[in-house]
Amino acid sequence: MNSGSLQNPQGDSSATELGRFIPQHYHYQMLLDEARMLGFRTALELVVPVGGRVLELGTGTGVLSFFAARSGAEKVWCVERQPDLAERARQLLAANGVDDRVEVVTGDAFEYLPPEPVDVVVCEMLHSALLRESQVRMLAEFRARYTERFGPQLPVFVPQATLLGIEAIEFDFDFFDYRAPLPLFEDPSNPSNRLKTLGPVTPYKIVDYMNAPVESIAYQGPLGIEIAGQCKALRFVTKNILAIDPDAAQNSEAPGAGSPRGEHGIVEWMNQNLIVPLPEALNVAAGQALSVGFAYQPGDEIEVLLSTLTVASTD
Numbered sequence: 001m002n003s004g005s006l007q008n009p010q011g012d013s014s015a016t017e018l019g020r021f022i023p024q025h026y027h028y029q030m031l032l033d034e035a036r037m038l039g040f041r042t043a044l045e046l047v048v049p050v051g052g053r054v055l056e057l058g059t060g061t062g063v064l065s066f067f068a069a070r071s072g073a074e075k076v077w078c079v080e081r082q083p084d085l086a087e088r089a090r091q092l093l094a095a096n097g098v099d100d101r102v103e104v105v106t107g108d109a110f111e112y113l114p115p116e117p118v119d120v121v122v123c124e125m126l127h128s129a130l131l132r133e134s135q136v137r138m139l140a141e142f143r144a145r146y147t148e149r150f151g152p153q154l155p156v157f158v159p160q161a162t163l164l165g166i167e168a169i170e171f172d173f174d175f176f177d178y179r180a181p182l183p184l185f186e187d188p189s190n191p192s193n194r195l196k197t198l199g200p201v202t203p204y205k206i207v208d209y210m211n212a213p214v215e216s217i218a219y220q221g222p223l224g225i226e227i228a229g230q231c232k233a234l235r236f237v238t239k240n241i242l243a244i245d246p247d248a249a250q251n252s253e254a255p256g257a258g259s260p261r262g263e264h265g266i267v268e269w270m271n272q273n274l275i276v277p278l279p280e281a282l283n284v285a286a287g288q289a290l291s292v293g294f295a296y297q298p299g300d301e302i303e304v305l306l307s308t309l310t311v312a313s314t315d
């Protein structure tokens with residue numbers, strides 16, 4: 001999903017993961033996110049075999065299960081743990097004419113297994129930097145349960161992987177003369193004019209959902225600077241590889257504007273960038289490197305990242 005500051009119905013945002021308690025009106029924002037919708041629809045069209053079987057973990061309004069059914073799936077099981085949302089998904093899927101093929105299960109996706117093996121599993125519990133939502137743990141635990149029941153042959157996962165990176169930036173935290181250096185989110189398809197990048201994106205983690213164990217996400221190393229300026233913040237970039245088109249991978253034709261297909265037939269979708277202010281701006285010169293360190297567990301709150309973050313100039 002996209003980022004935002006939300007509380008669960010108990011008003012307690014710290015003790016729980018965001019993705020578990022997304023209110024219904026926020027799902028509208030997810031439906032409006034064209035890059036997200038187009039990316040998942042394209043990926044499902046690519047990987048769902050005609051007559052195939054699909055499982056969706058965390059179905060929300062049911063839209064990804066609808067895409068799976070429209071891509072030719074004969075049977076889709078989808079699991080949603082919020083009963084009101086599961087009921088809403090049932091209504092919407094019926095109104096959109098796919099309820100004969102899509103079965104909505106009200107329950108905990110951490111426990112659910114489909115009655116038979118599936119070809120594809122789709123799960124969108126993605127948040128910037130893989131913080132705040134359950135994607136990594138959800139798919140790791142699913143893999144273990146699934147292989148124990150059905151054997152070693154895994155379904156195709158959508159997304160297949162998530163790539164995480166950081167870059168040094170200048171950022172104007174002045175709002176009508178009110179200086180407020182707070183963590184914030186930025187739409188990657190509509191970069192803020194408050195922002196100037198100072199160097200390239202440095203990758204710090206690749207999470208491959210077919211194999212990834214739930215382990216700490218950590219970085220301790222250099223962050224390159226190519227343009228002199230004042231480093232005021234770090235930008236955390238989250239790119240999801242939703243699927244890979246083997247035919248397009250052979251085709252050298254450049255993808256069209258607005259297409260979710262990147263180079264080499266990769267269907268991708270980026271979460272909102274997370275911008276984290278530094279306690280103090282650092283003057284940086286071209287060719288210099290900063291020394292950066294942080295560590296967090298997938299699904300942690302942003303505060304965990306902030307509390308471990310260190311950034312220092314190197315000579």
Ligand SMILES: C[S@@+](CC[C@H](N)C(=O)[O-])C[C@H]1O[C@@H](n2cnc3c(N)ncnc32)[C@H](O)[C@@H]1O
Pocket residue numbers: 001019020021022030031057058059060061062063064079080081082085107108109110124125126134
């Ligand atoms: C980011 S939303 C995505 C919804 C939908 N798949 C879409 O793409 O529009 C994640 C959904 O997963 C559900 N969810 C989170 N944890 C869950 C769990 N353990 N079991 C079942 N559903 C869960 C949330 O309630 C929410 O509806």
